[in-house]
Amino acid sequence: MISLRRLTIKGFRAYTEVKEFSFDSPMVLLFGENARGKSSTLNAIEWCLFGNECMGxxxxxxxxxxxxxPNRNTKPPNVSVMLELEDKEGRRYVISRSLAPHGRRRGLEEKLRINLPEGGLVEGEEAKARLQQLVKLSFRDFLTTVYQHQEAIRAVLTQEPRERNDAIDRLLGLSDHRNILTGIEAARLEKERREIGTSFDSFAKEVEVALQTRKTDLKERAVKAQQKGLGESQLNQREALKIAEGAKDRLVEFAHQIGLGLPEIRVPKEWKGLSQFERALEREIKRFRSEIPEVMRQQDLFRDRSRITELREAYRREKENEYHARRKFQDFIREKGTGKVLDEKIKGVLEEIGKKKKTLEKTDARATLVRDALEYLSSDVKGAQDRCPLCGNKAANLAEHLKEEWEERIGGEVRKLQKEIDNLRTQLEELEGSSQEYDRLKEGLESAKKRANEVNRRIAKVLAREITERDDPYVLLNKRLGSIEKELKELEDVVSSRQDILDGIAHLLNQIEAIVDILNGEEKMRIVEEIEASPEYGQMEELKDELAILLDDIGKIKEAVGEVSHEEARQKIGAAEKLIDNYFRQIAGNPSVTNMRFSVKVDSRTARNHYEFKDQNGEDLTPVLSQGDLNALALSIFLGMATSGAVKESFGFVMLDDPSQSLGSGHKEKLIDILNEVLKDRIVILSSMDKELQDLTFxxxxxxxxxxxxxxxxxxEGPGVKEE
Amino acid sequence: MSYRDAVAKRIEGDRDALNRKGRLWEEIASGYEKEGQNGVKSVLVKRSSGITQKFNRLLRDLERKLWDRGND
Known part of the structure; x- marks a missing residue:
């Protein structure tokens, strides 16, 4: 076992100035509030041993x-951590790892040195190799058995099974396996395989459908070709070109016959040029159909016939109009007289009106006189008031007498004259109306005559001869129509025979088109067949298979990773199971749990480890575990792994960073009791801000x-560290 | 034994399959050691995208040939 003796830190994370720690007691407590540099101290040990492996x-x-x-307040950055380790034979090694600016670009360079117990110094790769020999543990195993990180406990505290399994994998040093499985899943290659498979199948189906369609098309086209008079043996390029030659020759001969020019049209050497050839010939046939001299003559005759028919109709119409206008005019004259007669009548009536008006004026003069007399007599003037100025008779009441006389002699006369004048005026109006009607009818007749003359002039022009009073234009027009119809009849046969020739050539073009359609369909079918038989199509199939093999290989690797992870988990749990059970029951102190069975299974879908914690009755414990119990579980697994020898060549110290996150007072007491056991054969470095835990420790x-x-x-200055 | 060796030993198959899977595992493990989970993902995505890109290129060419020249 490797023991830790001394640690010196400078410029590392929370540290600026040099600080030194010695580990000459079995229990070393790093105590202080959060963010005071406790974790940086543990991190420094970790970094000195594993360098960049403990980052990222x-x-x-x-x-x-x-x-x-590097500490942000140390300029330029200058990180230095020195660790003194002692092996089981009591030999001391001084490991120094530093990070400082290097070169002009001021990049940071990491250096590793080891002062060997036998004297001497090794650096660089040699130092790295020597350190591996000394430490033996991987960084993963270090995290599992030496350094209990805060996050390891926090992650176990979750109720989400996948996250807890992940955390326990980490506690057991199996993060790599789990991470690799996660990375494999993240690639989502099954989706790629499905997409490629679908694309290939869909394209293969398209090719198959295209082939079937081509075959059906070809059958239909062969039937159409037969309907156009082609035998099966003619459905090829040679026959198509031969028919094209024949069509061209016939068109040339036809052009010669009718005296029309024909641009040079060449029969192509291959069937692919036949569509263009067809279009050229069709264009010429269409031109010939309209430019055949007989056809053009027919068109002239049709035009003449139409014009003459129209003229004949106009002539008939205008003659009828003229007849009706003349008849109305003559009827009017018969009834009311000519214009001259009407004028004389008007003159007579006017004269009569004049005479009557003069008489009326005279009568009016006398009336004025009588009115004046009456006014005189009605006044108070005295005189010969009893003799009538009208009749000369004596009258007692002259004024009354005069009124009666005036009424009898003048009033009647005036009314009679006025009535006569009125009658004469009515007569005059009628005569004037008749005179206007006379003028209108006369004008209508003149206009009808004029239009009829215009039609005659047009007829003369169309017939190219003079039309005299002695001619009947209607008959002349009919005669001309008859000659046109006769000529048209004669032309019809000639034109029909010419069009028959052109129809024959057009039929040949239809045959060519039918053969070209078949050749075209055959070529397209060949292309589809080529696609199916192409190396590219084969390569696509191979690539599809290659991806399937790749996925199969990945699946197998995934299984292998899962199996290795599972086996390792099983071995480690097997080695530490009793201790973990013992530690858990001690720390958690749950009386209902007399035995905690910790086991691992494999999730067949994900190949990941799935951990189970069951009580003595085989019941799942996780749903009933409190946060404190889960904290206890995480610590039990760590301490079990650290002390059981599940990982060989373990260190002679363990580092616990804030282990009492969710522990109650009872849990903490039990934890300290267990640490008393652990301390028997290793140093415990305990980092905590928990005053209760500190007190319990002491x-x-x-x-x-x-x-x-x-x-x-x-x-x-970094953390203020004081030894107590 | 490192996880790398342990997994390599666990991989089975005939000689060709073993070589192929062994190489793939080496790539996966190296990718992981360089860039973690993303390293694994990018190794596999690179492998498969090499295949899918070739496949899609061939498919595009053949589809164009089919639609441009094999259809009316």
Missing amino acids: KGTGIRERINWEL SRITGAKKKYVFSDWTPE
Whole structure:
């Protein structure tokens, strides 16, 4: 066993100035409040022995991630830890590990030196090898059997089984196995395998469907080719090219026959050019269909026929309009006279109105006179008031007489004249209306005549001859239509025979298209077949298998890691089981637990260790354990592992960092009692802020004790450490 | 015996499989010792992504060939 004798620290984490500790008593208590440098003291021992191994994620301790080693207030950084160890033969080794700036870039360089008991100094790799020989333990085993870290207890306190199993793995020094299993799971390769498998199967299905589709297409295309008059033996490139030559020759000959030009069109050497050839010939056929001279003549005749038919209709319509206009005009004259007659009648009526108006004016003059006389007589003027100025007769009441005379002689006359004038005016209005109607009808007739003449002029132009009064344009047009129809009939046969030739060539193009369709389908099927038979397709299958093998290998490795971890856990638990049971029952002091069985199983799905704690009746204890019991359990496992020899070549000291986190007073007493047992063959370094634990240590530990009190930590000077 | 050796001894199979798994285990363990759990993950992801990338490249090429040239 290796014992710890002396420790010197400078510039390490909480430390700035040099501080020295000696471990010449079996019980060394590091006592003080939190953040006073107690843990840094234990960390310094750990770092001196294991260097960078005790840092980072790999330690399984969360606080070690981004762990900062040099003290921040020591400029430049200068870390130095010296540890004096003594082996079982009493030989002393001084291990010095330092970290200081090196070179221009001021990077930090770690150095390890060992002063050997036989004299002499070793450094670097040699020192590292020598230290391994001396320590023998791995860092993992050190954490399991020498250094009880705070986190180890905190993690066991959880009720979450996976986290607790993880923590117990760590207590048993099996973090590496568990971490590797976690890393394997994190890679999620099963998902990759599924995806690759699905992709491959889906592509294979696509290829299969494409092949089936091509086969069906080819059958359908062969049927279509037969429907186009092609035999099975013609469904190949040679026949397609031969038909193309024939089509081209026939089109050339046709062009010659009808006297039209044809651009040079070449028959391709391979079937792939036939689609372009087809399109070129189709374009020319379409052009020929419209440019055949007979067709063009037909089009001219159709145009003429349409124009003449339209003219004939216009002529008929305008002649009818003219007839109706003339008839209305003549009927009007017969009924009301010509315009001249109407004008004379109007003149007569106007003169009569004039005469009547003059008579009325005279009558009105007399009426004025009588009115004046009446006014005179009605006044008070005296005179010949009894003789009538109208009739010359004597009248007793002249005024009354005059009123009656006026009414009888003038009033009647005026009313009669007014009525006659009114009648004459009505007559005049009628005559004027008739005169306007006469003008309108006359104008309508003129307009109809004009339109009919315009139609005649157009007919003359279309018939290319003069139309005289002696001609009947309607008959002339009919005659012309007859000659057009006759010519059209004659052209129809010629055009039909020309179109038949072009239809024949188009049919050949259809045949070419059908063969090209088949050749195209065959080529596509060949491509799909090539894909299925390609080396790339084979490689894909191989890669799929390769991934499956990789996953299988990983599965096997996972199993192996799980088995090793399980076996190691089983061995360690087997070696320490009794002690752990004993320690647990002592510390927890639970009267209902007379026996605690600690065992390990393997979770078949995850290959991880699953720990079980059962009582004497085989009942699971974890649901009924308090926080204090779980703390006791964690300490029991650590102390059991530390003292049982489960890990060989163990150290002659153990370090307990804040072990009483959730322990009650009774638990603490029991813990101290157990430490009394542990102290028999090793030093115990106990770091705590727990006053009760300190007091118990001094009252119940039977061996020699030493106490370092940590207080008054300052950034400049580090912890104030006082030995008591 | 270190966990590395213990697991290596536990791995079984014929000569080829043993060599293959042994090499893989060495890679896993080295990855772990360098970068912890992430090191294990990255070793395996690198191994598998090498395969899947090759596979996907071939698949893409063949799919393009099928759709561009093997279909109407």
